Amino acid sequence: NIFHVYFTTETVKKISEKFLRENKHNNTDVNHDDDVTVNNTLLESWIIEDPEHDKSGMYGYKLPKGTWMVSYKINDDATWQRIKNGEIKGFSVAGNFIEKAVNKL
Numbered sequence: 001n002i003f004h005v006y007f008t009t010e011t012v013k014k015i016s017e018k019f020l021r022e023n024k025h026n027n028t029d030v031n032h033d034d035d036v037t038v039n040n041t042l043l044e045s046w047i048i049e050d051p052e053h054d055k056s057g058m059y060g061y062k063l064p065k066g067t068w069m070v071s072y073k074i075n076d077d078a079t080w081q082r083i084k085n086g087e088i089k090g091f092s093v094a095g096n097f098i099e100k101a102v103n104k105l
Contacts (some may be wrong), residue, residue: 009066013047016068019093020045028072030079031090041073 007015019025025042029035048054048067056069063069070093074080082088 009047012066012068014049024093026096027094029092029094031087032092034094036094037076039075040079041075042070043073044071045069 025045026038026040027036028040029037044088046055046069048056048063048065048069051057051063052067053062055067056063056067074083079088083091
């Protein structure tokens, strides 16, 4: 199923804090496939406060305030090769971050 999800800046901050507080920092999956691994290493985590001066710009991103950024060391050689080959387009943190969903339609 395709979902269009929106989180407020405050919710993104709470999600990132919960992720780290509950020591989920090494939980990742590929393309949201729920095949969670803990083999990768979180190197950095930050919330963009000033889009014009954020370090994400040096990586080629132009993202809005409130975006949660992370960087990981991919420790699995096969997964890293798939990323370099362009086979993997989505890589994400994995976990249960919200307690409820609200339909705003």
